[in-house]
Amino acid sequence: MRSGVQGFLGAKLAEARQARGITSRKALADLMQRAASTVIRWEEGETSPEPAALAELSAVLAVPEDYFLTEREGQAGPAFFRSFAGALRGERLVQQIRIVWLEDVAAVAEHYAFLPEVSVPDLLGARSFKTLRDDDIEALAGELREQWGLGLRPIPDMVVLLENNGVVVGSEPMETTQLDGLSRWGRDGRPYVLLASDKQSFARRQFDAAHELAHLVLHRAVSEVEFEENFRLIEDQAHRFASAFLLPASQFGVEIDSITMWELERLKLRWRVSIKAQIMRLQRLNIIDRGLSTRLYKAYSAKGYQSGGEPYDDVWLLQQPSTLADVFKALIDAGQVTKETLCLDLPLFPHDVESLANLPSGWLTMETARVVSLKPEARPRRSEDREQTSKVFQFPNRRDGK
Incomplete structure (x- = not known):
């Protein structure tokens, strides 16, 4: 029988350590001024910490003591990253745990209240994602728009749309430029999305949210191994789906009056999609060729949009989950x-x-404000006295000079 605190879960210790960006067991041991072998035995489940050591772990890793004693049930899907290739493994691992924690928090909310019903279909069913062609992705984006009753109109707020359809959305700084967001299906059968709030704009968040939606509806059956092996294909599919979902071809394509930067600025105001994403969409729809898209990108950079932000980015407030x-x-x-x-x-x-x-x-x-109950129709205490004792004084008419 192991000594120490009964029910201690070494896997939860490893999770909390990684969530805090402590990449090695030795680094945690150094913080606690203990032998690395001690932390290794805790994480491997060979021994359990004594109560004093458990309290120290709680303080160092900033999680409650019972966090280490609570096991999760069920199996979750893999986490899909908006930017996987350039992100360090440690950065990805931190966010993978953060989205698990988002699910833990949501479980408490759902204990007390009914969350929006999940209405996120598996658009592929038994079909493999590897068989999808560009036309298939266009059709699936249109199918989801139809299921959600969106028609062909612009989507004013992707975060609200996701939440209304049962997706739990979180947003917080990821402290890296290499990650924009991630998503996964939780153990509870509910979809989760965690978006980066670093260097974000309204239009960029629109696309990031649509990109994560694509993973939820196209790649639900994909394993973590398949995701890593087919990362480029899966990300390209999500990118194409997001573009088709936000800018439906049959409507967006006919609204182009002229291929100019001014026209794209006007369309951004209507469709809430970045100018850069519009250029890419126009090229994929074969409305413009590679040469024109290159000239547009050059004009885009010349206007300072690449480094200083696009029109409306400093005006539109960032969408927030609620x-x-x-x-x-x-x-x-x-x-x-x-x-x-x-x-x-x-x-x-x-x-x-x-x-x-x-x-x-x-x-x-923060202390909750005390609720005070007021008596119905209570009149001021001294109103009657004032009515009885008040006098009216006549002042001379200054207009007459008297």
């Missing part, structure tokens, strides 16, 4: 639970929950 924050705020406002009780229910410390659920920083630890 489902989880709305649930937790509603719970507190209704008096169903206190913040203190809610924090005990949550699997992480407040700062992580606030970040993942898009709650204001410090909200979970």
Whole structure:
């Protein structure tokens, strides 16, 4: 029988360590001033830490003590990354764990409230993603638009659209330029998307959200091994789907009056898609050839859009997810639970929950305002006295000079 805290899960220790960007067991051991072999035995499940060591792990890794004692059930799908090739393994690993934590937080929200029903179809069914042609992807994007009742009109907010169809969306800094977002199907059968908030704009987030949606509807049956082996193909499919979903060919194509930068700026205002993504879409629809697209990209850079941002990027507010924050705020406002009780229910410390659920920083630890009940139709206490004792004084008419 192992000594130490019963029920300690070495896999959860490894997860918390990696989530904090501590890449090696030795590095964690050094932080705790312990032998590396001790941490190795904990993670391998050979021994368990004593209560004092468990408290130290909680403090160093900033997770509750019972985090290490709580096992997850079920099997989740692989995490699909918006930018996989250039990202370091450690960066990807951190975000893989963050999206798992997003699911943990959502489980608490769903315990208290009904989350939006999942309405994200598996568009491929038993068909392999490897058989998809460009025309198939165009057709599938149109099929999803039809299922969701979007018609051919622009999509004003992709984040709201995802949340309304049962996707749990999180947004937080990923502290790297190599990752834009990731998605996966959770153990609970619900889809999850985590978007980077670093150096983001409204139009870029629109495309990133549509890109992750593509993974959810096209690549649900893809294994992690298949994803790594076919990364370029899978990412290209997601990119093409996002473009077709945001800019349906039969409508966007006929709205082009002239192939000019000014025209693309006008269409950005209508379709909420970046100028750069529009140029790529026009080329793929064979509305423009490679030579014209090259000239447009040069004009794009000459206007400073590549480095300084496009029109409206500094005006449009970044779309923010709200489902989880709305649930937790509603719970507190209704008096169903206190913040203190809610924090005990949550699997992480407040700062992580606030970040993942898009709650204001410090909200979970901020004291809730006391509710005061007012008496109905109460009149001012001294109103009657004032009515009885007040006098009216006549002042001279200054216009008469008297």
